[in-house]
Amino acid sequence: MTAETKRNSLARKAPGKLRSARWFAPDDLRSFGHRSRAMQMGYAPEDWAGKPVVAIVNTWSDAQPCHAHFKSRVEDVKRGVFQAGGFPMELPALSLSESFVKPTTMLYRNMLAMETEELLRSHPVDAAVLMGGCDKTTPGLVMGALSAGLPMIFLPAGPMLRGNYRGQALGSGSDAWKYWDERRAGNLSAAEWQGVEGGIARSYGHCMTMGTASTMTAIAEALGLTLSGASSIPAADANHIRMASAVGRRAVEMAWEDLTPDRVLDARAVRNAVTVAMATGCSTNAVIHLIAMARRAGVPLGLDDLDAASRVTPVIANIRPSGSTYLMEDFYYAGGLRALMARLGDRLDLSAVTVSGRTLGEELEGAEVYDEDVIRSLENPIYQEGSLAVLRGNLAPDGCVIKPSACAPHLRQHEGRALVFDSYPGMKAAVEDESLDVTADDVLVLRNAGPRGGPGMPEWGMLPIPKKLVKEGVRDMLRISDARMSGTSYGACVLHVAPEACVGGPLALLRTGDRIRVDVPARTIDMLVEPEELARRRAAWTPPAETVGRGWNWLFARHIEQADQGCDFDFLKSGFGASAGEPDIF
Structure with a gap:
């Protein structure tokens, strides 16, 4: 028996067993209403009767x-x-x-x-x-x-x-970040920037x-x-x-x-x-x-x-x-x-x-690779391990994520001084200030941008390289946040730190000047602060003022799970056709 014959031989529902038949088939007043309203839209029984x-x-x-x-x-x-x-x-x-x-x-x-x-x-x-x-x-x-x-x-x-600018292929997102850094560094004119803008999404x-x-x-x-x-x-x-x-x-x-x-x-x-x-x-x-x-x-x-x-x-x-x-x-x-x-x-x-x-x-029978450089062999990958790595340590006990294949190799094992920002607007203003005390070895940190803190965990995790460093030619540095980043982004960005700072995760205790050590091969991320000092900071910490507002934001803040749990709502239980079942309205 061929696969197609096997598929066609599967037991098929009788028309009367179709779920939609509960609305359209019975000879009763409710089904009269369903059929008449369908006919109101110009349909006839031949359109729906006995059909999925x-x-x-x-x-x-x-x-x-x-x-x-x-x-x-x-x-x-x-x-x-x-x-x-x-x-x-x-x-x-x-x-x-x-x-x-x-x-x-x-x-x-x-x-x-x-x-x-x-x-x-x-x-x-x-x-x-x-x-x-x-x-x-x-x-x-x-x-x-x-x-x-x-x-x-x-x-x-x-x-x-694919995008195009002056004969060069442009990739959505990825090239936007790249050319924006060149614009910030003064290497791209307004006209050139507009050319990229008009060619990147065709x-x-x-x-x-x-x-x-x-x-x-x-x-x-x-x-x-x-x-x-x-x-x-x-x-x-x-x-x-x-x-x-x-x-x-x-x-x-x-x-x-x-x-x-x-x-x-x-x-x-x-x-x-x-x-x-x-x-x-x-x-x-x-x-x-x-x-x-x-x-x-x-x-x-x-x-x-x-x-x-x-x-x-x-x-x-x-x-x-x-x-x-x-x-x-x-x-x-x-x-x-x-x-x-x-x-x-x-x-x-x-x-x-x-x-x-x-x-x-x-x-997959008959599938072929037509370009060996685009789809590599297992023996000739572009990166030996997979795309993502999960790090854990005293800064992220429930885990965080980095994309090693898209960051500078020397930053996969790095120790540096933390430069901590409590808000996105504060961070954004600081990185444009050319008097900012920062070096390429420092670690930029953004917190209070997680599932509850964002709210919604915005794509703020690819923190901009400070302008003074961009002008010096720096194009990657270690960045850490409880936010996400766009999938089109790149760089040494540690994301989804869990638990997030807003709910009291250790990220909330980090201070500018603390040293952070990240080791991607070892899958570790730690702030080099003594446990006794962290305990003192914990005792003094107070959660941010709640600003969740009303409606959906109120519901979201009270029921959202952390990043390591998938950010689903705690009341949405697993299971196909989850417990509510069919509506008993007939």
């Missing part, structure tokens, strides 16, 4: 450049749903534009997760297509859909085309470096939640349109097969996703989102699991910011994620099931 209803959760908005094509791409998904004999129902959701939302989209990731869960639970749908890609939309959609427990498939937005789609967006869509594919190869297709490529329709068709089949996420996202899938993340040179943000998604599925992933995988997984995707030259468009032409996963071979569990109904091994 597929929710299309669309994160398009006018303030979301990464998803600008979703306004039309949703029609491609609908076409696929119709082709397969289903009935599509578009449900708009929070767009979470990384470019425009302040103070940070991370403050609202859990809002999107809750919205997605409740959209699917409360509407007459049998399966879902999740349309996302910009950083927090992937984990937010997946977390919510996992908890809803309905058959679901993820449609990645796809990376934008099409719709998310960042085309291996930032958080590309990392998370790759993780979604490695988890088995996308069609094979879907995460690598550039947003502007016609293949993306065809993929969108194929996703719509597959969603209908998943509804008939009742291929729920508990049959896809298990411990095997999570291990695969962790390995793939490390091999791609993933964003540091992957740590938080992977932990949160895994725990929604009941898989107890922790920081130590990620560090263990990093120790044995080389970075083989030569993509900025870990790589020096290539971007996601090059990665796609080189074979994309299918080729990278095929190259990882038995480091992956190929028995894991994907949303296609086939195993990962079956999906």
Whole structure:
């Protein structure tokens, strides 16, 4: 029996057993209301009767450049749903534009997760297509859909085309930081800066470096939640349109097969996703989102699991910011994620099931690498260990994260004097002051920027190099914070210090002038302060005044978990179709 025949032989639901039939099929007053209101929109019973209803959760908005094509791409998904004999129902959701939302989209990731869960639970749908890609939309959609427990498939937005300035390829984010330092140093004119500004983002789609967006869509594919190869297709490529329709068709089949996420996202899938993340040179943000998604599925992933995988997984995707030259468009032409996963071979569990109904091994058959410099061999990686390292010590007893592959090698083992800032505005003003007492050997520290302190843990962790040092040619130095940083960032940045300073983590006790020692190979981070002195500082410490305000911020501050726990809410328990179950409203 072939894999395709095996898939088609899966038990299929009878039409009367479809979840949507509870809304539309009975001969009663409530169902009369449902049918009549559908007819109010111009639909007829032939549109929905005996057919799976597929929710299309669309994160398009006018303030979301990464998803600008979703306004039309949703029609491609609908076409696929119709082709397969289903009935599509578009449900708009929070767009979470990384470019425009302040103070940070991370403050609202859990809002999107809750919205997605409740959209699917409360509407007459049998399966879902999740349309996302910009950083927090992937984990937010997946977390919510996992908890809803309905058959679901993820449609990645796809990376934008490579940027260009004066014939040089530009990478979103990564080159912005690089050229901004040149601008601050006086090496770039206003006209040249404007040229970079106009050339760095040339099409719709998310960042085309291996930032958080590309990392998370790759993780979604490695988890088995996308069609094979879907995460690598550039947003502007016609293949993306065809993929969108194929996703719509597959969603209908998943509804008939009742291929729920508990049959896809298990411990095997999570291990695969962790390995793939490390091999791609993933964003540091992957740590938080992977932990949160895994725990929604009941898989107890922790920081130590990620560090263990990093120790044995080389970075083989030569993509900025870990790589020096290539971007996601090059990665796609080189074979994309299918080729990278095929190259990882038995480091992956190929028995894991994907949303296609086939195993990962079956999906990777025939995958090839077309450019050996873009997708390296395991014997010729760009970095011998994986993308991330988890450090622990008296400064971060619950752990913190660094991306060794993207920082200057001499800073992987470093001791220096701490220069501590209690707020982002204070830090930002200080680093522009050319009289600041700072050297390249010092350690810049920003605190009170974690999950509660930010609030929402903003991407402030790539602290700017002080202007006086930039003018001297310094382009990297050790920086530590309880914040995050953009996945497109680079440099010796220690992030996600847990517990955060705002809740009394040891970072709150650090003072300017203290010495800090970081040893990435040994996985340690310590402030060289005697325990007795730390105890005196602890006794004198008082928490910052609470400024959480009202509404969502109030809820967030009281229920957000720390970075090492995935920053989910403490009341959102794990488990597919989490305990609320189906609404008893019929």
